[in-house]
Amino acid sequence: MGLAAHKIEPDLREQFRYMIHDRVDKWVDQIIDEVFEDDKQPTIMELSELFAKTKQKFFGACFQALIEQKYAGLLEQEYVSCPKCGKMCKKRRDNKKEMVTMQGQSELKRPWFYCSDCSYGFSPLDKVLEISRKKYQFDVQKKSTKTTAEVPFCCSSELFEDLTGHRISDHFMHDTFEQVGAQTCLADVIPGQAEIEKRCREAAGDVWRPVLVVAADGAHVPTRVKAKRNEKRGAGRWQEAKGFRIYLLGQDRIIHLASWHQIQNEEQFGKDLAWVASRIPQHQVRIALLGDGAEWLWKHMTHCFPKGRQVLDFYHCVEHIYKVSNVQYGENSRQALEWVESTVCRLFFAEVSNVIGGLGRMKPKDNEAKEEIRKLIGYLDHNRDRIHYQGDRIGGYPIGSGGIESANKFICHTRLKRSGAWWVKETGNEMLRIRCAIYNGTYDKVFDKYKGVCLHQKNL
Ligand SMILES: [Zn+2]
Numbered sequence: 001m002g003l004a005a006h007k008i009e010p011d012l013r014e015q016f017r018y019m020i021h022d023r024v025d026k027w028v029d030q031i032i033d034e035v036f037e038d039d040k041q042p043t044i045m046e047l048s049e050l051f052a053k054t055k056q057k058f059f060g061a062c063f064q065a066l067i068e069q070k071y072a073g074l075l076e077q078e079y080v081s082c083p084k085c086g087k088m089c090k091k092r093r094d095n096k097k098e099m100v101t102m103q104g105q106s107e108l109k110r111p112w113f114y115c116s117d118c119s120y121g122f123s124p125l126d127k128v129l130e131i132s133r134k135k136y137q138f139d140v141q142k143k144s145t146k147t148t149a150e151v152p153f154c155c156s157s158e159l160f161e162d163l164t165g166h167r168i169s170d171h172f173m174h175d176t177f178e179q180v181g182a183q184t185c186l187a188d189v190i191p192g193q194a195e196i197e198k199r200c201r202e203a204a205g206d207v208w209r210p211v212l213v214v215a216a217d218g219a220h221v222p223t224r225v226k227a228k229r230n231e232k233r234g235a236g237r238w239q240e241a242k243g244f245r246i247y248l249l250g251q252d253r254i255i256h257l258a259s260w261h262q263i264q265n266e267e268q269f270g271k272d273l274a275w276v277a278s279r280i281p282q283h284q285v286r287i288a289l290l291g292d293g294a295e296w297l298w299k300h301m302t303h304c305f306p307k308g309r310q311v312l313d314f315y316h317c318v319e320h321i322y323k324v325s326n327v328q329y330g331e332n333s334r335q336a337l338e339w340v341e342s343t344v345c346r347l348f349f350a351e352v353s354n355v356i357g358g359l360g361r362m363k364p365k366d367n368e369a370k371e372e373i374r375k376l377i378g379y380l381d382h383n384r385d386r387i388h389y390q391g392d393r394i395g396g397y398p399i400g401s402g403g404i405e406s407a408n409k410f411i412c413h414t415r416l417k418r419s420g421a422w423w424v425k426e427t428g429n430e431m432l433r434i435r436c437a438i439y440n441g442t443y444d445k446v447f448d449k450y451k452g453v454c455l456h457q458k459n460l
Helices: 010-035 044-070 124-128 137-151 155-166 170-183 194-203 266-275 295-304 316-331 333-350 354-363 367-382 389-395 402-416 425-440 443-456
Strands: 079-081 086-101 103-115 120-122 211-224 235-250 254-261 286-291 307-313
Touching: 010 044, 010 103, 044 086, 086 333, 103 124, 120 211, 124 295, 137 155, 137 170, 137 425, 137 443, 155 170, 170 425, 170 443, 194 235, 194 254, 211 254, 211 266, 211 295, 211 402, 235 295, 235 402, 254 266, 254 402, 254 425, 266 295, 266 367, 286 295, 286 316, 295 316, 307 316, 307 389, 316 367, 316 443, 333 389, 367 425, 389 402, 402 425, 425 443
Parallel strands: 211 286, 286 307
Antiparallel strands: 079 086, 086 103, 103 120, 211 235, 235 254
């Protein structure tokens, strides 16, 4: 292409320098007018606000000048070959593009071509610069979407303006967020295989293979049916976001590998877990599977990690014991605490049959206690092969699923469970995917994919 060979002539640089100096002069004039007028004594805050107010215009103009000089060749093109069929096309007109980047507002007049054979219109400069069809360019979209993933829709645009000086509508932020989320899938959110293997090597000790923890859990998310404007929304309902977190126990810290949460059924959860499991070098690690008593998660965890050591989450187990002690002996009574302590201690040493025997001999205080005792016996009996906490400790395995609880809290609860917020399932899942990506360190990858799709689509 003639353009790549186009040498930057020294006078282009000089022209750019001249244009920038011109912009600087204009900006300085503005500052002088504001600051040196009369005997004003502006404070730090006032001066900073003045800079914030004026710099977007200044930088936006510099930005524009830079593009105009750097891409002068493309801006002056009269003929160019059609990217689809190769036919030579003549410039039809100059098209104006208003755009906002994080640097401010700029305007670009660039030539527009049309191939009548392909019925295809295009601007070669747009491709080189990766110009978004939206007014707010990808750098803004990337930051605004991340902001939206952190704070509620209703205040994200205000916060964004406070922090960046750019006023973007709630609507734009919401739409862009949904478009990014819609393009995102499991494969984008989970780190690549090379990265996973690298982290596994990092966690490896001198003698033992590192412990890889697979923990699964459900979190309830308030959902509602998608309704049109002015249409009754109907009653919301709680649906389970099923999720897993996979992490390594390093020498003195947790090394996170991947989190994934979606409002979905058990079958889809199993598929997703299997996909991730296939990317983990299972023979290089010792695997611990952690969960509460929910059967759906054990079914899929053991299927995907057949060599995993199953550990019933200690804290969930203790919670069940507290439930019985409270109804049987009264909440926080001394008797209750003593009973909990001895029961937990015996479970720690894996005396499950002993504990079950003791529960069987208990004389229930009332029907409620009777029912709770019955449930606890069933729970312990069902999970007895997963209770071996002392052995876990000795082997360096975890016994508590604090790792998934904190991920759950960070990924689901802090953003999805806000008072008054009811989520349409699709939007909730978009939110979860983007939040998982941020947590997994794959947001850049996720956004790049969205950008790629936008650039190749005709109408986005
Ligand atoms: Zn063509």
